Structure formats: structure tokens, C-alpha cells
Amino acid sequence: MPTLEIEGKTFNVDGDGFLSSPEIWTEDVAKLFAKYDGINEMNEKHWAIVKLIRRNWEEKAMAPMVRTLCQETGVKLREIYELFPLGPARGACRIAGLPKPDGCV
């Protein structure tokens, strides 16, 4: 199983770097994964999006639509792609500790 080491902490991940055990996720894990993606400081908007993704996944076992992210956090669509350089799927969902979504992402 591949692992990912960030600042001395080691995580079991899939080949794309998504957490193998989503249940071990904490906010500290999110901060570390964000750093790995070049987001040194998670701001309010980052947190609002990541927590919403996390909650949606815990309730419905899937990542929310990007529309839900925009409408419930008030963050503009184009801004989401700036906040997360790897995009909502490989970026935000990975930081929220979800398994990799299916499809062309």
C-alpha cells in the first residue's frame, strides 16, 4: 500500500494520494494534506468548503456537487479553482479525507 509522508507523519493512501481510511481524518490531517498541495494556510473559505464536503460525505457517502459548495458557502465558482489548485475533486475532496471520486477526475 502506498504511503504519504508529510512533516514526519505517515498516511496510508491510494495511488492518487487519497486517504485509505477516510475515518482517521481530522482537521490536522486536512492541514497537512493542504500543505502538500501548496496551501500553506487554510483560510475561512478553505475550511468552509472542506467541512461541507466532509459532512456531505458522512451523511450521503458521496462528494457534494460543486453547486452545493458554492451556494452553501457563498464562495464564487471561479474562486474555488483558485482556492484549490488541484480543483474540487483532487484538491478539496482529498483534503477532506474522501476516497477518490470515480470518473475523469
Place this chain on the structure above:
Amino acid sequence: MEKALVEKGLKILENLQDGKLITHLNSCVHCGLCAESCIYYKATGDNRFTPARKVDLVASVYRRYCTFTGRLAPWLVNARELNDDTSKEMVDLLFGACTMCGRCTMHCSIGVDIAYVVRTGRAMLSNMGMVPASLQSTVNAAVETGNNMGIPVDEYVDTLKWMEEELADELNSKEARIPIDEPGKRILYTLNPREPKFFPLSISAMAKIFYAAGESWTLSSSMYDITNYAYFSGNQEEASLIAKRMWDEMDKLGSSRLVLAECGHGSRALRWESPNYLQQAFPFAVQTSVELIAEYLREGRIRLDKEKFKEAVTLHDPCNLVRNGGICSDQRYILKEFISDFREMTPCGTDNYCCGGGGGQLAMSEYNDRRMKTGKIKADQISRTGAKIVVSPCHNCVDQLSQINFSFKLNVQVKTMAELVADAIIL
């Protein structure tokens, strides 16, 4: 390995409708010219990745069970049993080290359709239930829910309505719409599910183009997914089922022209494979969105602002649209209409390198390391052009290119064709 499982795999080799496969399995002369054409070999120098080796893997199993000498004296003809070792090697090389980009097929000195042989090998593995789990789950989502990301219909419709409102605001016109399930429209347009789920700007971009052209069009709420990952897993039954749904949707909505979203493999599976799957000629017209945009420009139905983009733009040719789909000049015609500094990659067009994300690679986490190694070839190609914008008419390529952009710090923008065109459209 259980005998029943082996028989399932062999069924693909025995149940042939024509002599194509036999010809291609018996023709390789081991010249090795294909090696340099393959991104896996080029990126790693590993001989195992030579396309001829992949052909021989399938051919050796064929010889063992389907030829007289192979059955009697397998060691004489280097014939291999289909057992645990062989099937494991097949999964690793045919799924894990091939994007089915077909560049080797073009370079083959005698014209062996190598990608077709790989697909046949994948079909055997699919029959044996050995498709990598992540790829199969994408196929399953499409079969079970109607789209490969399992998006519920109401969430999809809400997204379209949201994009429609934003578009109407942006253009200050109630005529700028995203119609859903409207019967009798000239065009039924399709999407890649990643658009409504995560990247809906390409939907409103295309809607803006339709608006500018005064087009009569609609999307479907139940069958809009242009992708067909069963084409990659090699399962023809599932691939046919997915394709048939789109044919049925055309019939249901009564459109006369099906327009395929910017999706390389989806375009190929639908346009070039689905008549074979369904053993029937198309009862409607089929066109890719790139061809449609070029047609709008030729007919003067849309006009583009030549001053909009000053920066250098390069084009990534999706293998399944270009090399394997025959669409090579229309994307260049479009770009030359409004991009003053358009720079080709080397090589480009039908000889272009795959981005590394094709063949289902983006879905298969198992081979991520290899995918990013092969992606280095594309990163270098992009860097050498000095372009600041990379456009590619394929969402799958766009995703791989975005990761390449991030990993190799290229600092470029990656866009679909519709996004670039919509930004420059004159209303």
C-alpha cells in the same frame, strides 16, 4: 487458476466474428520499431513496456489454446498457459501500462492494430472479473445510475438551472438558456459527468456558443453521459448497453443530431464503435462539438474576438479524437480564427503523444506513479512551446494536463475548446 475462469478468458479468443484478431495476433515480426512510439517505454526505458511485448502476451495465449502446434508442443512456439502468472502480467501490462492511444499502431512497420490487441486482452480479463477495481467501479456507476459519477438526477438538474441563471445574468438575456429534456430540438448535446459535478463552466461555455449561434438544442436529464468506460475495461456487453441508452435517448427526444461533448474516448466509443456494438447504422447525425464550432465559424453563425487572447496558446490533441477519430484540422481551424500566437507541439496531430491519462488511467489509482512518469513527456512538450494556455478538446486530457501543470510547475492555464471560444465570442 480454476478451469472455468480460464475458459471465460479464452471465450474471447475463440468466439470470433471475423479474421481480424487472428491476423493481428500472427503478424508481428518483432522489429521493435513500436518501442520508441510508446510513452511508457520512452518514459521508463523498461523493455517490458514495448508494445510488441503486449501483443505477444496475448498472442502466446492464443497460440497455446487455438493453434495445432501450440496445443501439442507449446514450448516450440513459445505458447503460454492462461494461469495466475500470465493473467497477472496481462493486468499489469494491458491495464497498467497502456493508454490505448494507438501511437504504436501508427508506427508499426506492418500495420498490426496493437491497441486492438490490447483491448482484446482487456476483454479477456474483463470476462475473468480481473478489471482493476477502480476502473470497474466507474463502469458500474455508469451501468447502475446512468452516469459514471453516480450523480442523482435532481442534483444534476439543480446544477443546470443554477448555471442557466448565471449565464442569463452574465449575458443579460433570458434567451440564454440551458434547456432540459425538450423534445424535437435539432441538437441533443451530451456532457462528461465531471462537468455538472465539479467543472460546470464548460457547460455554460457551450450554452453561450449555442446562444450566439441561435441553435435549437437540449440536454437530457436521464442520459447525458458521453463517457463509456466499458470501452476501456473491454466489456463489450456493458459498452453496448451504455451506447444503446444514448441511441434510445435520441429516439425519445426526437433530435436529429447528436453532438458529442469534448471527450476523446466517449466520442470514439459512440461514433466509431457503437454502430458495431449495436450492429446497426446510425439513424441520426453524429458530430463532435469541435466540428460543430468549426461549422458555426465557417457559416458565420458565430464571430470571435481576435484581440481577446494575446498570450501564446498550444493545443493538445486527444488520441481518441485525433489519431483514432479522424478530427485533426477543425480544432486548428478554430484556433487560427482568433488566436494570433498559436504554437504547435512537436510532435502533434495524429503523431501527438498521449497525455498519459487515456485508456482509463485517470480512473486507476493503482498506476498513478506510472501515469505521472508518462506525463513528463507531455510536460516537456508543453514547456518547449512556451505557451501560457493549453487547450484540449477532451475533459479527461484536461484533468491529466491540470495535474501535469501542477506537478511539473508549468504555470499554464488548461482549458477546453468551448471555454476558450466562449471567452472570445462576440455577441
